[in-house]
Amino acid sequence: MSRLGLILSVLFLSWSFSVPTTAQDLSGDDMRSLDGQVQEIKSDVLDIASELGNLEERLLYPSNTQLALFVSMPANESFRLDAVKIEINGEMATHHIYSFQELEALRKGGVQKVYAGNIVTGDHELRVTMLGKLENGKDFDQSGSFTFNKGVKPKSLGITLAGPGQSGIQVGDW
Amino acid sequence: MRRAPASWIGLLLLGLLATSPSRSEALKDLYFGEALYYAHQGQFFEALERLDGEVKQHDDVDEPELDTLYAHIDDAEFSLGDFELRYRMHHRAGRAIKAVLEGAVDERIRNDAAYRLARIHFQKNQLEDALLALDRIDGKIPESIRDDIEFLRANVYLAQAKPEESIATLEQLKNSDSFAGFAAYNLGIAFLQSGQRQQALEQLDRAGQIVTKDPAELAIRDKANLVLGTILLEDGEHERAIPPLNRVRLDGPFSNQALLSSGWANLSIDRYERAIVPWNILASREVTDLATQEAMLALPYAYGKLDVHGRAAIAYGHALDAFTAEVGKLTESIDSIREGKFLEALVREEIRKDKDWVIRLRSLPESPETYYLMELLASHDFQTGLQNYLDLADLKEKLETWESSFDSFDEMVDIRATHYQPLLPDVDTQFRELDSRLRLRIEQHKMLVRRRDDLLTTPRPEFLATRDEQAILAKLEAMDAQLTDPESPSQADMRQRIQRLKGTLTWKLETEYHERLAVFDANLRSLGAAMAIAQEQYDAFVRSRQAATHSFVGYEKPVNRLRLRVKAAIDRVDLLMARQGRSLEVAAVDELIARRSRLKNYGDKARFALADSYDRATQSQARVEEVQ
Incomplete structure (x- = not known):
């Protein structure tokens, strides 16, 4: 055999861009069976998560004292929300610094449960502060105070955060 | 031997088939919004956890029209199927979408559901079912998925080896905004599959010259050129193979293979200088790449054909050193995988947070095995196994966190019982008095x-x-x-x-x-x-x-019941992780052994050719001296 033939006999094996498949042939019955079992355990764990979530809510946030705060942004909001701080009756309830992914999720219509806690029935004061950056790169912050009444039922409040010149901070019942 | 054309279309589909949940104009249901918040961040477990419960609750209410999810129920059910699909729960995703399909819904929504169902079947390689689902599409079709449906149909036909049907469908997509590039390429593959070689070559040539700035279309253009060049090369039309191979971008994903093939095409028609150019570029690239390794041998071979035996000997020596070093690395990698370090590296949190985590794996000094596994990591079966393994690792982390929280629950309940129990009898006595007085009043x-x-x-x-x-x-x-x-x-x-x-x-x-x-x-x-x-x-x-x-x-x-369920789930996850991990390790080790074997073979050839080049260089030198 000529040298060219000799070398080509080795090299032509990898001529095509397809990768040799010996090691990749994982798609046998075992693989499918494993995949099916993984899907089953995912389903089971989701059920556990759901049951656990209900139990946790019942245990940690009884309905007569439950307060949940949710943050959302209006569609097409262009300012960059960096952080939000929430005080209830003058005491810090929570603060959150937004990652890029979280901000994108809010911009696309997601709603973030930013706080869950307990509070007695009656009137309360909610103070929301947001920090961010405008499109022109300037920092900005804005605060707003709101009163709300907590009755005997669980209370959910929606906080809508819009940039300056828009509707600003809005709080409403969900 | 020509590779099966079906394997040439595989990569195109995954990226195209994903959709994202739509943004509702006025969100009325908080929990749907929360599910979207997680879904938009790729956290599909959390998204499903919220949305699944919300949809079930909606289904159970007596007057659904009074429920806040009522306004979004179609979207929510779609999203549920979508999230399940993205969380790789195809069984449940199919069920969720079938439920929409069989419900009394608007024609557009039903057609959208049928399309999604077909997509699931296609991904699961259930081609007949995919076609049946597509055949259910009738009447008004949402504009946004009109081309998607036809593209999917064409791909199903192609996967079923029905090129004629596929060609007819793809012809309609030639002017599609979203699919023109992909349709042009697949049309070429369909012609090839149907045995219409000339039309296939012409079509691939057209697909290889489309004007676009879209990264995905640029990649498919490269692929069209590479496939065209490879076909011509394999058929012995070396000269014709060169232009399409040269059209492949140097910085694209198919560059290495195109450079390699371009070198072989030139070499086959005795244009040794021209073969050296692409191989020279390729030989200096990432040494773990198959094409690069091949070029490291091919380059000195071309030098030898030009009678530059000294340079050939140096290049063979360089290749030999590189191969020897790589064989050493591969041996280390195989040992490392067998010690379980590969799986440890895969589940490292800081790696997985990076969107280019597969790339970053290569830079981990303690996991040399990943150097050689890029192609394996990119293969569909391995990806499925790998994703399952990562999902199982996530599930395990969640379950272990929950397991540790049960003791806190118990403690909390105990504290409350200790606090309330002594107070309640007095409270109850007073309450009874108050109760009777109030009733009297x-x-x-x-x-x-x-x-x-x-x-x-x-x-x-x-x-x-x-x-x-x-x-x-x-x-x-x-x-x-x-x-x-x-x-x-x-x-x-x-x-x-x-x-x-x-x-x-x-x-x-x-x-x-x-x-x-x-x-x-x-x-x-x-x-x-x-x-x-x-x-x-x-x-x-x-x-x-x-x-x-x-x-x-x-x-x-309930706490004890959940404690037992969590414990049982952890045991099952451990078992599945062990099996899944083992299959990944075996696949990785097999791949590395195959690569090592190939490299050893290359090393032997290089060693032989090195000696031969030295002989020739010495003979050549002797001839020069004789003449002098």
Whole structure:
């Protein structure tokens, strides 16, 4: 055999861009069976998560004292929300610094449960502060105070955060 | 040997088939919004956890139209299927979408669901089912998925080896905004599959020259050129193979293979200098790449053909050193995988947070195995296994966190029980007293209300007499009863006086009746308000009392049940992770052994060729000296 033939006999094996498949042939019955079992355990764990979530809510946030705060942004909001701080009756309830992914999720219509806690029935004061950056790169912050009444039922409040010149901070019942 | 064309289309589809949940104009359901928040961040477990519960709850309500999810239910059910698909739960995703399909929904929504179902079947390689789902599409079709449907249909035909049907479908997509590039390429593959070689070459040539700036279309353009060049090369049309191979971008994903093939095409028609150019570029690239390794041998071979044996010997020596080093690395990698370090590297949190985590794996000094596994990592089967393994690792982390929280739950319940239990007996005693008093007052209030209502229909002025007036009346009655002698003049006088006094009082009661009734009614109304407040306080107390009990009673069974379920799930996850991990390790080790074997073979060739080049260089030198 000529040298060219000799070398080509080795090299032509990898001529095509397809990768040799010996090691990749994982798609046998075992693989499918494993995949099916993984899907089953995912389903089971989701059920556990759901049951656990209900139990946790019942245990940690009884309905007569439950307060949940949710943050959302209006569609097409262009300012960059960096952080939000929430005080209830003058005491810090929570603060959150937004990652890029979280901000994108809010911009696309997601709603973030930013706080869950307990509070007695009656009137309360909610103070929301947001920090961010405008499109022109300037920092900005804005605060707003709101009163709300907590009755005997669980209370959910929606906080809508819009940039300056828009509707600003809005709080409403969900 | 020509590779199966079906394998050439695989990579295109995954990226194209994903959709994202739409943004509702006015979100009415908070939990749907929360699910979207997680889904938009790629956290599909959390998204499913919220949305699944919300949809189930919606299904159970008596009046669904009053539920906040009602406005979004179609979107929510779609999203549920979508999230399940993205969380690689194809079984459940199929069920969720079938439910939409079989429901009484708008034609557009049903067609969208049929498309999604077809997509799931296609991804699971259930081609007949995919076509059946596509055949259910009829009537109004959402504009946004019109081309997607036809592209999917064409791909199903192609995967079924029905190129004629595929060609007919792809022809319609030539002018599609989204699919023109992909359709052009797949059309070429379909022609090839149908045995229409000439049309296939012409079509691939067209697909390889489309003008675009879209990265995905640029990649498919490269692929079209590479496939065209490879076909021509394999068919011995070396010269014709060169232009399409040269059109492949140098910085694209198919660059290495194109450079390699371009070198071979030039070499095959004895253009050795031209073969050296692409191989020179390629030989200096990442040494772990298959094409690079091949070029490291091919380059000195071309030098040898040009009688530059000295340079060839140096290049063979360089290749030999590189191969020897790589064989060493591969051996280390195989040992490392067998020690379990590969799986450890895969689940490292800081790696997985990076979107280019597969690339970053290469830079981990403690996991050299990843150098050689890039292609394996990119293969579909391995990806499925790998994603399953990573998902299982996530599940395990969640389950272990939950498991550790059960003790806290128990402790919390104990603390509450310790706090409330001693207080409750006294509270209950006081409550019982209050309860009986309140019930009495409620009855009294009801009686007064009844009396007021009676007075409105049947006036009874005496009922509105004051306490003093009632006493006077009673006294007058008593005095009158004592006057028993009808003949006595003094008693007759007394009786007359008593009658006069009674008349005066009756006059007063009759004339003031309406005024008194108004006052009575006003008083009753204010009493009603007070009773309502008392009732409200009573209810609040009852709720607080119930809440106190509920805060520590009734948790033992559900907590223990969940504890057992979590424990059982951890055991199952451990078992599955071990099996899945083992299959990944075996695949990785097999791949590395194959690569090592190939490299050893290359090393042998390089060693032989190196010696041969030295001989030739020496002979050549001797001939020069002889001539001199």
